[in-house]
Amino acid sequence: MKLLEDKILKDGVVLPGDVLKVDSFLNHQINVMLLSQMAEYIYNHFKDCKVDKVLTVEASGIALACLTAQFFCCPLVFAKKSKTANMQGDSFVADVYSYTHKTMNHIEVTKKYLSVGENVLIVDDFLANGEASKGLISLVNQANAKVVGVACAIEKCYQGGGDSLREQGIDVLALAAIDKMEDGKITFRNS
Amino acid sequence: MKLLEDKILKDGVVLPGDVLKVDSFLNHQINVMLLSQMAEYIYNHFKDCKVDKVLTVEASGIALACLTAQFFCCPLVFAKKSKTANMQGDSFVADVYSYTHKTMNHIEVTKKYLSVGENVLIVDDFLANGEASKGLISLVNQANAKVVGVACAIEKCYQGGGDSLREQGIDVLALAAIDKMEDGKITFRNS
Numbered sequence: 001m002k003l004l005e006d007k008i009l010k011d012g013v014v015l016p017g018d019v020l021k022v023d024s025f026l027n028h029q030i031n032v033m034l035l036s037q038m039a040e041y042i043y044n045h046f047k048d049c050k051v052d053k054v055l056t057v058e059a060s061g062i063a064l065a066c067l068t069a070q071f072f073c074c075p076l077v078f079a080k081k082s083k084t085a086n087m088q089g090d091s092f093v094a095d096v097y098s099y100t101h102k103t104m105n106h107i108e109v110t111k112k113y114l115s116v117g118e119n120v121l122i123v124d125d126f127l128a129n130g131e132a133s134k135g136l137i138s139l140v141n142q143a144n145a146k147v148v149g150v151a152c153a154i155e156k157c158y159q160g161g162g163d164s165l166r167e168q169g170i171d172v173l174a175l176a177a178i179d180k181m182e183d184g185k186i187t188f189r190n191s
Numbered sequence: 192m193k194l195l196e197d198k199i200l201k202d203g204v205v206l207p208g209d210v211l212k213v214d215s216f217l218n219h220q221i222n223v224m225l226l227s228q229m230a231e232y233i234y235n236h237f238k239d240c241k242v243d244k245v246l247t248v249e250a251s252g253i254a255l256a257c258l259t260a261q262f263f264c265c266p267l268v269f270a271k272k273s274k275t276a277n278m279q280g281d282s283f284v285a286d287v288y289s290y291t292h293k294t295m296n297h298i299e300v301t302k303k304y305l306s307v308g309e310n311v312l313i314v315d316d317f318l319a320n321g322e323a324s325k326g327l328i329s330l331v332n333q334a335n336a337k338v339v340g341v342a343c344a345i346e347k348c349y350q351g352g353g354d355s356l357r358e359q360g361i362d363v364l365a366l367a368a369i370d371k372m373e374d375g376k377i378t379f380r381n382s
Contacts, residue, residue: 029304030267032260059249063257063267069223076221076254113220 001041001175004153005188007034008176014184018156026153027060027125036067038175042123042151043071045173049148052118053077055140057096057107057132064153065123072121077114079107079139092142094135099128107135114143127152127174130161137170149173157189192232192366195344196379198225199367205375209347217344218251218316227258229366233314233342234262236364240339243309244268246331248287248298248323255344256314263312268305270298270330283333285326290319298326305334318343318365321352328361340364348380 013021025031051072056065057079069076081096083105091108098105114120120140127133133150140147147170155162155174162172177189204212216222242263247256248270260267272287274296282299289296305311311331318324324341331338338361346353346365353363368380 023301024304028268028271028301030257030260030269032257032267033264035257036261058251059253059269059271062250062253066221066223066226066254066257067261069221070227070258073224076223077219078221078250080219080250110214110219113215 001038003034004038004176007031008154008178009186012186014181014186018158018181020154020156020178020181020186022154030063032063032067035064038064038153039067039071041175042068042121042173046121046149046151046171047072049121050119051121051148053114053120053145054123055079055109055114055120055136056123057081057136060126061124064125068121068123068151077109079109079136082106082108092139094138094142096131096135099131107132107139109139109143111143114140114145116144118143118145119148120145121148122150123152124150125153126156127154127162127172128156128159130159130164133161133165137165151175154178192229194225194228195367198222199345199369200377203377205372205377209349209372211345211347211369211372211377213345221254223254223258226255229255229344230258230262232366233259233312233364237312237340237342237362238263240312241310242312242339244305244311244336245314246270246300246305246311246327247314248272248327251317252315255316259312259314259342268300270300270327273297273299283330285329285333287322287326290322298323298330300330300334302334305331305336307335309334309336310339311336312339313341314343315341316344317347318345318353318363319347319350321350321355324352324356328356342366345369 054069054076093108149171151173155177179189245260245267284299340362342364346368370380
């Protein structure tokens with residue numbers, strides 16, 4: 001999506017350690033008008049998939065996921081992060097390893113908010129190693145619901161998570177797919 | 192707002208300890224169409240205030256705040272929670288005491304995302320003792336910006352936070368203001 005790529009080139013900041021800082025428009029201050037256009041782009045890609053529900057994980061995925069759910073006129077569910085797994089048995093729980101913080105976390109969704117046979121679209125801000133997406137897919141699978149696809153604002157292709165999901169036959173849509181970041185220069189895939 | 196009051200009476204669950212569970216439509220699974228109408232209600236109340244920015248705190252305030260910012264065609268900023276105060280000096284930081292978890296937390300916003308003289312509307316899902324709102328107001332004050340008001344989905348009036356803000360001259364809008372919850376029965380203020 002050229003609009004987002006241009007915004008990343010204009011306002012994104014590449015920091016040491018492959019960190020792309022986009023907190024001026026995507027995940028701290030949020031350019032809601034841009035996100036709304038991004039949500040429409042996601043809608044146009046998945047509009048024939050009979051999406052019943054949009055699923056994301058707190059916190060920075062919520063804004064884009066909310067605007068996407070608005071286009072589909074469907075509910076949004078956000079998985080909650082916790083350090084300890086919920087032991088009450090009323091939640092689907094998945095492990096998500098954080099490479100950034102080098103810790104294992106849990107994400108969970110109350111069982112009644114993911115139902116058998118539902119078509120679920122997963123939306124998040126970043127897709128890097130794919131740990132968060134795999135956790136969300138696990139929650140959908142535990143519910144015997146169906147993942148219709150994974151949409152992310154920014155994919156860091158060189159971390160492999162997106163391609164690993166594609167190899168499993170999952171429709172992965174990245175609005176901006178970054179092939180490499182070298183010396184502060186960003187190269188997008190297919191552009 | 193009658194639509195929200197009716198939804199709370201229909202789908203809210205009152206649990207022991209004054210807990211109102213609204214996670215089927217407000218803060219886990221989100222009824223985006225309802226939230227969009229709530230955002231419009233907030234917009235109509237504050238539309239003459241020249242709102243430059245909507246401010247909330249992660250995570251459950253983000254959806255309503257995002258849809259509200261959409262009506263105002265303005266950016267959304269969400270404060271981040273942290274256990275330890277950012278020591279780099281590039282953030283505004285406020286303490287927020289959590290009565291639920293009995294812990295002191297910090298919320299912070301990178302300084303460049305709140306500017307001198309901006310009109311800031313604070314939006315959150317719940318307003319109870321007012322700790323989160325007071326923290327957000329502190330961030331706005333540190334930036335020498337102006338709080339035009341505080342809008343929340345649900346105010347628990349009996350916890351006093353909303354009235355304490357009103358006494359300071361702040362325009363507090365609660366879409367559903369709960370005066371008491373007794374034996375599972377919810378009584379709204381002015382209804």
